[in-house]
Every structure is written in C-alpha cells, then in structure tokens.
Amino acid sequence: MIMQSDPIIQINNIHKHFGSVHALRGIDLDVQRGEVIVVIGPSGSGKSTLLRCINRLEEFDQGSIVVDGIPLDSAENINAVRTEVGMVFQQFNLFPHLSVLDNVTLAQRIIRKRDKKEAHEVAMELLNKVGIPDKAECYPLQLSGGQQQRVAIARALAMNPKIMLFDEPTSALDPEMIQEVLDVMLTLAKEGMTMVVVSHEMGFARAAADRAILMDDGLIVEQAAPKVLFSQPKEERTKAFLSKVLS
Amino acid sequence: MQNNPELEKESDRENGFHKRIKDVDQWWLLVVIVVLLIILLITTKPDPYNRILKFVGDGIWVTLYTTVISFALVLVLGLFGGLGRTSNNKLIRGIASVYVEVVRGVPLLVQLIIWYFAFPAIVKDLGQAWNIQAFMTYKANPIVMAILGMTVCYAAYMSEVYRAGIESIPKGQMEAARSLGMNYFQAMGYVILPQAFRVILPPLGNEFVTLLKDSSLVSVVAVADLTRRGREFMAANFIPIQTWMMVALLYLVMTLIAARAVKWLEKHSRYER
Numbered sequence: 351m352i353m354q355s356d357p358i359i360q361i362n363n364i365h366k367h368f369g370s371v372h373a374l375r376g377i378d379l380d381v382q383r384g385e386v387i388v389v390i391g392p393s394g395s396g397k398s399t400l401l402r403c404i405n406r407l408e409e410f411d412q413g414s415i416v417v418d419g420i421p422l423d424s425a426e427n428i429n430a431v432r433t434e435v436g437m438v439f440q441q442f443n444l445f446p447h448l449s450v451l452d453n454v455t456l457a458q459r460i461i462r463k464r465d466k467k468e469a470h471e472v473a474m475e476l477l478n479k480v481g482i483p484d485k486a487e488c489y490p491l492q493l494s495g496g497q498q499q500r501v502a503i504a505r506a507l508a509m510n511p512k513i514m515l516f517d518e519p520t521s522a523l524d525p526e527m528i529q530e531v532l533d534v535m536l537t538l539a540k541e542g543m544t545m546v547v548v549s550h551e552m553g554f555a556r557a558a559a560d561r562a563i564l565m566d567d568g569l570i571v572e573q574a575a576p577k578v579l580f581s582q583p584k585e586e587r588t589k590a591f592l593s594k595v596l597s
Numbered sequence: 598m599q600n601n602p603e604l605e606k607e608s609d610r611e612n613g614f615h616k617r618i619k620d621v622d623q624w625w626l627l628v629v630i631v632v633l634l635i636i637l638l639i640t641t642k643p644d645p646y647n648r649i650l651k652f653v654g655d656g657i658w659v660t661l662y663t664t665v666i667s668f669a670l671v672l673v674l675g676l677f678g679g680l681g682r683t684s685n686n687k688l689i690r691g692i693a694s695v696y697v698e699v700v701r702g703v704p705l706l707v708q709l710i711i712w713y714f715a716f717p718a719i720v721k722d723l724g725q726a727w728n729i730q731a732f733m734t735y736k737a738n739p740i741v742m743a744i745l746g747m748t749v750c751y752a753a754y755m756s757e758v759y760r761a762g763i764e765s766i767p768k769g770q771m772e773a774a775r776s777l778g779m780n781y782f783q784a785m786g787y788v789i790l791p792q793a794f795r796v797i798l799p800p801l802g803n804e805f806v807t808l809l810k811d812s813s814l815v816s817v818v819a820v821a822d823l824t825r826r827g828r829e830f831m832a833a834n835f836i837p838i839q840t841w842m843m844v845a846l847l848y849l850v851m852t853l854i855a856a857r858a859v860k861w862l863e864k865h866s867r868y869e870r
Contacts, residue, residue, distance in 0.1 A: 436777075
C-alpha cells in the first residue's frame with residue numbers, strides 16, 4: 351500500500367522543549383500520500399506532541415515541517431495547513447453549545463464558505479457514514495462517548511482534509527464503545543486517507559496501518575510494518591514496551 | 598385504581614399545576630409585594646408619597662438610562678479588556694492588566710469627580726498651552742461624564758468577569774476550533790465566547806444590579822438622578838423618613854426586577870433546550 355516516495359508530510363529534525371523538558375529530540379519522519387501510520391510509545395514519549403506539531407497546535411523550537419508542499423512558517427500558511435489537516439482529540443472537544451449538525455457545518459460555512467444547504471448535505475452524508483444520522487439534532491452532551499467521537503471524526507472530515515491526525519481517539523472511551531470508533535477509522539484507512547494515529551489499539555494497527563512507529567523519550571526508536579514490529583522487534587526498548595502492552 | 602382513567606387525569610392535572618407553580622420564580626412574589634407597598638403608600642397617603650413620586654419621577658428615568666447606556670458600553674469595553682487579559686501577546690496583556698489594576702484601585706466616587714471636575718480642567722490647561730480655542734471653553738456635560746466614569750470603572754471589573762469566563766472554557770475547545778482552520782477571532786466568536794457567556798451570566802447580572810445601585814453616586818456630579826432628586830425634595834420639604842423610604846423602595850423595585858430578568862435569561866440559555 352505504500353506509494354513510491356511522494357511524501358505529503360515531511361518532518362525534519364524537530365526539537366521541542368517544555369521548560370527544561372526536552373520533549374522532542376530530533377524527529378525525522380516522512381509520511382507518504384495515502385499512508386496510515388500508527389505511533390505507539392509510553393506516556394511522555396512525545397508522540398502526542400509530535401502529532402500536535404504537524405498542525406502547529408504546538409510550536410516547535412527547531413527543525414521544519416512541510417505539509418502538502420506548504421511549510422509551517424507563517425500565520426497564513428499555518429491556517430492553510432490546518433484546513434487540510436483534520437484532527438481528532440482524545441477528549442472529542444465537540445462544541446457543547448451547538449447541535450451535532452451545527453458542529454459539523456460550522457467550519458464548512460465560515461472557512462470553506464459553503465452555503466447552508468450545501469454544508470447541511472455534506473454534514474448529513476458524513477453523519478450517515480459514521481452511523482449516527484438520527485442524532486443530528488442532538489446536543490453533544492446527550493450522546494455517548496463513542497457517538498461523540500464519531501461526530502468529531504465527521505466534523506474533521508467535513509473540511510475535506512487530505513490528512514487526518516488521531517490523538518488517542520479511543521483512550522477516553524468505555525471498552526464497548528471503542529470498536530465503533532475503530533470501525534469508522536478502518537473505513538477511512540481503506541478509502542486511502544492519509545492518517546497518523548497515536549494509539550495503542552494493536553488490532554487496528556495490524557489491520558489498517560502500513561507502518562508502526564515506537565517513540566520513546568522524544569526519539570523514534572524503531573519503525574516497521576506493524577506485523578514485523580510487533581512480532582520481531584529489533585530494539586530492546588521496543589521489546590520491553592511491547593511486552594507490557596501486548597500482555 | 599390504576600385503571601381508572603379519570604383519576605389518572607386528575608393527578609396529571611394536579612402535577613401540571615404544581616409544576617407550573619414551581620416553574621414560576623418565587624422571588625417574583627417579593628417584587629409584587631414591594632410594588633403593592635408603593636401603590637398602597639401613594640393611594641392611602643398621597644401627601645407626601647404621591648408628591649415624592651411625582652417629584653423624583655424624572656430622576657428614575659435618568660438613573661435607568663445612565664445605567665443601561667453605561668452597561669451596554671461596559672459589555673463592549675469589558676470584552677476588549679477580557680480578551681486583552683487572556684492574550685498571549687505580552688504588550689496587550691500588560692496594557693489590559695495595568696488598566697484593570699489601576700481602575701480597580703480607585704473608588705468610583707473619586708473617579709466620577711475626576712471625570713467631571715479634573716478632566717475639564719486638564720482640557721482647559723491644554724487648550725491654554727496649545728492655544729486651542731475649543732479646548733479653552735470646554736465645558737463638561739454631567740451626564741456624558743457620569744456615563745464615561747461609570748463605564749471606565751465598571752469595564753475594569755467586567756474585564757475580570759470576561760477573563761474568568763474565557764478561562765473556564767477547556768483549552769481543547771480553542772484547539773478544536775483552530776485545528777478546523779479558524780483564526781483566533783473566529784474561534785473566539787463562534788466557539789469560546791458563546792460558551793463563556795453562559796458561564797458569566799450570573800456575575801454579569803450581578804454587575805448590572807451593582808451598577809444600578811452605584812449609579813446613585815452620579816448625584817454628586819450634577820446629574821439629576823433618583824438620589825439627587827430625593828435630596829432636592831428633602832431640602833425643600835424636610836421629611837427625610839418618607840422621602841428616603843420612597844427612594845429606597847423605588848431602587849428596590851428596579852434591582853429586584855433586574856435580578857429576576859437575569860435569572861430568566863440564565864434559565865433560557867442552557868445547552869439542551
């Protein structure tokens with residue numbers, strides 16, 4: 351599934367400090383168009399920080415990131431990149447004062463300048479896709495966690511992003527709701543969406559990912575196809591981590 | 598009994614009735630009592646109560662419109678102050694913080710006196726120094742100065758209310774909005790402020806009621822508000838008990854109604870309707 355070299359995200363030597371903590375210590379990563387990457391690693395290893403650097407929710411101190419040919423260096427470029435990169439958060443972050451439908455249409459209307467009817471159609475199509483068209487008129491707090499996260503995915507997709515970032519999308523969910531969210535993500539992966547997923551859902555990684563990456567202490571320790579990384583890790587650090595996660 | 602439809606209907610009706618009674622804010626009763634008391638006073642003892650009411654009547658309007666105009670301006674200026682206080686830009690945050698700290702540290706009465714007496718003097722001095730005729734003959738309008746003084750003072754307090762409201766919204770909301778490509782102002786306008794507004798409605802209403810009461814201070818800078826008209830009536834007739842009881846009751850009606858209105862707004866701005 352990996353295309354020949356046509357990177358849509360180019361990350362070069364990224365460094366990031368939080369006060370005295372050196373959170374990212376020189377990350378290099380190219381993500382190919384249509385590639386699905388799963389990032390794993392212990393908490394505090396910098397995987398979420400890396401993800402948040404890609405759409406510049408986090409500023410980095412050194413290095414460069416180019417997304418779809420646009421370098422992340424000016425305010426206009428950052429907003430341009432953000433409209434092309436959808437993001438799904440651990441805590442969903444739906445807008446609680448707006449109905450599900452308005453959550454999905456808001457950015458379409460003010461950023462993509464779609465009229466009400468068109469935005470509405472796009473929204474209903476996406477709510478169908480994530481399996482909850484009947485909840486369009488509900489408010490987010492009336493939905494279960496799994497439903498909220500699916501709305502959040504629909505909201506991101508409504509901007510027609512070229513890339514989707516997932517920051518531990520199932521970590522805040524009850525176990526019985528995890529699968530309904532993973533199913534939506536699997537569908538997206540099959541459709542050829544470029545995805546960078548921070549998650550410890552090994553089943554999803556095996557089924558959908560082209561590449562799995564283990565991060566530790568601000569560095570990429572090892573990367574390979576998920577089957578290879580999970581069954582024949584080379585690095586001691588990877589073995590130690592996997593023994594905890596897989597058991 | 599369960600199968601008796603008439604009985605069920607009866608109990609439904611009873612529930613509905615009780616529910617409706619409960620839905621009505623019981624504090625309205627106090628408003629009714631105070632209004633009835635005023636009516637009772639002016640009908641049973643038109644002299645002096647009806648005379649007082651007629652005399653101070655125009656003062657009620659002055660009090661109301663200086664308060665409402667000031668509050669409308671406070672909402673706008675306070676928003677800028679609150680955005681400034683939460684800004685990432687150090688210069689903007691610094692300016693907003695100095696404004697808030699300085700203004701909050703000076704009593705409103707002193708500020709009003711500065712606006713009405715000191716500010717025109719400064720303008721005249723500048724006019725003399727720069728030889729500008731318009732400045733030299735500048736005369737302050739009491740109502741404009743009173744509104745200005747109350748606005749500048751209360752906007753500082755309101756900045757803190759806005760700041761608390763903005764900071765109460767989880768960071769993820771701003772991040773979600775920005776990640777969809779919205780700029781700072783779009784994210785604020787469509788996502789953060791609508792939510793913050795619901796949070797700050799109770800303190801906002803509180804500020805309005807406090808401003809309504811504090812507006813009595815403008816009586817010292819030549820504004821003929823309710824308090825000043827009360828003083829004028831007392832000076833002419835010297836019946837302090839009746840005069841100030843009437844004035845106090847009139848303030849009470851206004852503040853009680855304002856407080857009920859805020860409560861109503863609060864109730865009708867929840868997320869799930």
